Amino acid sequence: xxxxxxxxxxxxxxPEAVMGFLLWPENPFWSFQFLRLxxxxxxxxxxxxxCYLAVRDVKAGxxxxxxxxxxxxxxxxxxxxxRIAADGHLVSARQKWLRASNCYRAAGSFHTVFDAPGEQAxxxxxxxxxxxxxxxxxAVTPVELPYEGVTPLSLRHSPGASCDKARAITLLxxx
Numbered sequence: 001x002x003x004x005x006x007x008x009x010x011x012x013x014x015p016e017a018v019m020g021f022l023l024w025p026e027n028p029f030w031s032f033q034f035l036r037l038x039x040x041x042x043x044x045x046x047x048x049x050x051c052y053l054a055v056r057d058v059k060a061g062x063x064x065x066x067x068x069x070x071x072x073x074x075x076x077x078x079x080x081x082x083r084i085a086a087d088g089h090l091v092s093a094r095q096k097w098l099r100a101s102n103c104y105r106a107a108g109s110f111h112t113v114f115d116a117p118g119e120q121a122x123x124x125x126x127x128x129x130x131x132x133x134x135x136x137x138x139a140v141t142p143v144e145l146p147y148e149g150v151t152p153l154s155l156r157h158s159p160g161a162s163c164d165k166a167r168a169i170t171l172l173x174x175x
Contacts (some may be wrong), residue, residue, distance in 0.1 A: 023052075027060035037070075037106040044095055045102040050077075054103075063110040067117050070107035071124070074100045078128055090135050097132035100123045126153065 008075035022031040023129075034055060040046040054073040058065040081096035106123025135153070143156045 023055070024060035030060040033066075033106065033109055036109075037102065040102050045098050047099060050099075051103070051106075064117075066110060067107050067121070070103050071117075071121065074103035074107060074124055074128070077103060078124070081128070081131070085131075094132045094135040097128045097135075099126035101132065104128060 019033065022028060023034045024030045034051070038046050038048050038051050041048055050073060051070075054069045055066060058069055077100035079094045081093045081100060084096060085093035104121045104174045106122035108118045108125070109120030111121065113119055113122050130140075137159075139156075139158045141156050141158075143154050144151050
């Protein structure tokens with residue numbers, strides 16, 4: 001006898017049964033974008049409270065409100081990182097720059113790099129990520145990997161010279 005629970009189905013499933021927390025129960029897609037943002041909290045790329053406070057009053061579908069609130073949070077984190085770095089607290093600065101980079105990414109998630117908000121979010125994301133990368137123990141170097149006539153910004157992350165096993169990862173995209 002087959003276990004029907006593991007078979008593909010077209011049966012509708014309530015989004016909350018799959019996703020858990022829904023900030024906008026009436027709009028699972030927007031809730032997913034928020035979950036995508038805060039999922040980075042496990043790795044230091046977000047803080048639930050600051051992200052929630054930034055978007056809690058935004059209505060699902062308000063693309064400009066989402067962009068404005070998350071861009072403001074990202075800019076605030078970026079400025080804090082600059083001040084903290086100037087005071088010599090480089091680990092804390094790196095953490096703030098990573099959170100700012102992620103907030104810029106989220107801010108631009110409903111835009112493209114072909115419109116002004118999307119371009120500004122991309123530039124903020126890249127700027128903050130690159131500043132944070134300079135403060136890691138990893139070697140992060142830009143590489144050119146042409147693809148179909150385009151050369152997107154790509155970064156090679158590899159362990160420092162102190163690592164016995166040389167492994168690296170190359171990230172393609174808008175870092």
